[in-house]
Amino acid sequence: MxxxxxxxxxxxxxxxxxxxxxxxxxxxxxxxxxxxxxxxxxxxxxxxxxxxxxxxxxxxKPSWPWLVFGVLNVVIGFVLLVGTFIPVDTLTSEMNKAREQLTAQKSPYASVFSESSTQQMAHVHTHLVKQHSPWTWMIIGIVSTIYGIVRMIKNMIKWAAKKKTGSQ
Structure with missing residues (x-):
């Protein structure tokens, strides 16, 4: 060919x-x-x-992207899982407290925690919890990581065999 x-x-x-x-x-x-x-x-x-x-x-060809992809998906899945345990009420009340504290300190960052951004954060939280399964992200991440490790080992064995035959 x-x-x-x-x-x-x-x-x-x-x-x-x-x-x-x-x-x-x-x-x-x-x-x-x-x-x-x-x-x-x-x-x-x-x-x-x-x-x-x-x-x-x-x-x-490289195997490291599989590892990076897998690990990042596991991390994202874990963050999504943690989000399922945070009640929306707790999240919004903490944002309200932060706004009050920053306003009292006359911080320019108080606007970040405005009432509308607090409501938007509640919508984002609800969306993430209802529409993104953490287990999907973690399972695909674990499978990708395992495949990346296997592929990396296979590539290292090929490389070592080629190095060994090339050096004799």
Whole structure:
């Protein structure tokens, strides 16, 4: 096979990976508007959006992006999980206290905790709790991290074998 044919094959593989990712992202984004927040399948849009990165990560040779992707998803999932345990009332009352304290200190940052921003924060909290399953993020993160570690070990074994045969 010639170099041109190989680069053409690689180019088509990258296009396929990009198209598959785009289709998964569009499907996930569309389903986020179709599936109601109280539906038990609300985890599907996030899963499709996250899995949409897999074709691109498969196509990219290094294994460290899998680790970074996985660890960051686990962290985001953990933050979402912590958010489920924070009641909206506690969140808004703490923001009101912060606004009062900053206003008393004549701080320019008091406006950050305005009544409207407190209400917006309550809406954001409700949205995150109802429409983003922390378990989806953590499971996909753990799977990605494990795959990245396995791929990294495999690449190191290949590299060591190549180094060993090249040095003899």
């Amino acid at each position: 010639t170099v041109v044919a190989e680069s053409g094959k690689k180019m088509s593989a990258s296009k396929i990976a990009g198209i598959v990712s785009a289709v998964l992202w569009i499907l996930g984004f569309a389903l986020a508007f179709v599936i109601p927040a109280d539906n038990p399948l609300m985890w599907v849009p996030d899963a499709l959006l996250l899995i949409g990165f897999f074709p691109l990560l498969f196509f990219w």
